[in-house]
Amino acid sequence: MQLTHDLELFPVYTVTQLLFRDVKNATELRKMAVNGEIKGALINPSMVVDAFQILVAANKAVHLHKIGKMKTRSLYSEIIFNLSPTNNISEAFKRFGISDSDSAVHIVLVHNKEETLNIDDIISKVDGQQIAVDQVSDLTDAAKIKKLYKVAPQEEKCGSLLDAVVCRMATKDVA
Amino acid sequence: MAQSNSLKASVPSYLKDAQLIKQGAEARVYRGTFLGRSVIIKERFPKLYRHPEVDEKLTRRRTTQEVRSILRCRRAGINAPVVYFVDYTTHCIFLEDIIHSVSVRDHIASEQNPQRLQALADKIGEVLAQMHDEDVIHGDLTTSNMLLITGADQQHIHLVLIDFGLSYISALAEDKGVDLYVLEKAFLSTHPKTETLFERLLKSYTASSKKSLAVIKKLDEVRLRGRKRSMVG
Numbered sequence: 001m002q003l004t005h006d007l008e009l010f011p012v013y014t015v016t017q018l019l020f021r022d023v024k025n026a027t028e029l030r031k032m033a034v035n036g037e038i039k040g041a042l043i044n045p046s047m048v049v050d051a052f053q054i055l056v057a058a059n060k061a062v063h064l065h066k067i068g069k070m071k072t073r074s075l076y077s078e079i080i081f082n083l084s085p086t087n088n089i090s091e092a093f094k095r096f097g098i099s100d101s102d103s104a105v106h107i108v109l110v111h112n113k114e115e116t117l118n119i120d121d122i123i124s125k126v127d128g129q130q131i132a133v134d135q136v137s138d139l140t141d142a143a144k145i146k147k148l149y150k151v152a153p154q155e156e157k158c159g160s161l162l163d164a165v166v167c168r169m170a171t172k173d174v175a
Numbered sequence: 176m177a178q179s180n181s182l183k184a185s186v187p188s189y190l191k192d193a194q195l196i197k198q199g200a201e202a203r204v205y206r207g208t209f210l211g212r213s214v215i216i217k218e219r220f221p222k223l224y225r226h227p228e229v230d231e232k233l234t235r236r237r238t239t240q241e242v243r244s245i246l247r248c249r250r251a252g253i254n255a256p257v258v259y260f261v262d263y264t265t266h267c268i269f270l271e272d273i274i275h276s277v278s279v280r281d282h283i284a285s286e287q288n289p290q291r292l293q294a295l296a297d298k299i300g301e302v303l304a305q306m307h308d309e310d311v312i313h314g315d316l317t318t319s320n321m322l323l324i325t326g327a328d329q330q331h332i333h334l335v336l337i338d339f340g341l342s343y344i345s346a347l348a349e350d351k352g353v354d355l356y357v358l359e360k361a362f363l364s365t366h367p368k369t370e371t372l373f374e375r376l377l378k379s380y381t382a383s384s385k386k387s388l389a390v391i392k393k394l395d396e397v398r399l400r401g402r403k404r405s406m407v408g
Contacts, residue, residue: 005210008189059209158252159254164249167257174243
């Protein structure tokens, strides 16, 4: 169901991803993320192509956090910001974070490998159906992503949409 | 999450366990696993013979130029490895590992079929024309920096350009001409008796590029300028 992956560069940390659809309490969940009741990043799954994209964002966030060079104020907001192709933080939250009207949510947690994570606690807070994270591609809005990341048809000759997105995420600071 | 000084040096300790593939004057290249995928890590290590401030600035510039050029190429549909992560503190670039590939250098050395070699020359000319039309100068064009994806698909040739370490953006025909000259020198010295093959490559380049006339003209000029050339005139 959920997907857990270690960060090879930061062996102490692990990233856990959870995906839900038919979510009815997006407003509440958003409040819980903001006030810290849910310690995770709540992402709009229509903007996610693949779980790998999330890992790339999380890896960069943890790296910047370690060297004290994050652009946003918390690790979780940094993950959301890293997904965005632009350097405008509020735009990133608007497009990649969840809004009150969303019916699906992708939750990303970054935690110490040693500590046992109470996933059930988080699952119980979501009024929706949990689905396998690899099903996120069913919820992807490819057209919206192509438009936002400005992916031209010619670029798809040399790679997948995931490649295009990840490359931009990784090179955002200099491009 | 407790922070400790030992955790700050995460990339270097990761590299200790990675497999070193190549050590050059500029960088070390490793193969490793990153987020579950096989990756190539290019580490531009500090050069102690340089003044430290100059070294830092130059290394950072080389890293950002490399990454920018790769993105620019990909956006135009030219195959280059996907960049997954860049660590600007250690100047390491984490790139897609192009598996199931062989360098064009090794391929030309082993390929007997002249038609297949000609098709390859055509493709290289085409790809370089595309790259130059995007105003990307590779800077180190050699057949070792071009990979051929091997696979069942014999109909289409899939070429991937790598090592954009000396690349930069320029619209000047002179820079593009020099880029081709570098390739010509490398090509002819690495692969004996391939003058006609390289001619074919240039023909393909001329046919595929919108701005080729000026570039080829510059190439001719640069050839006359090269090493051990008489400066009479």
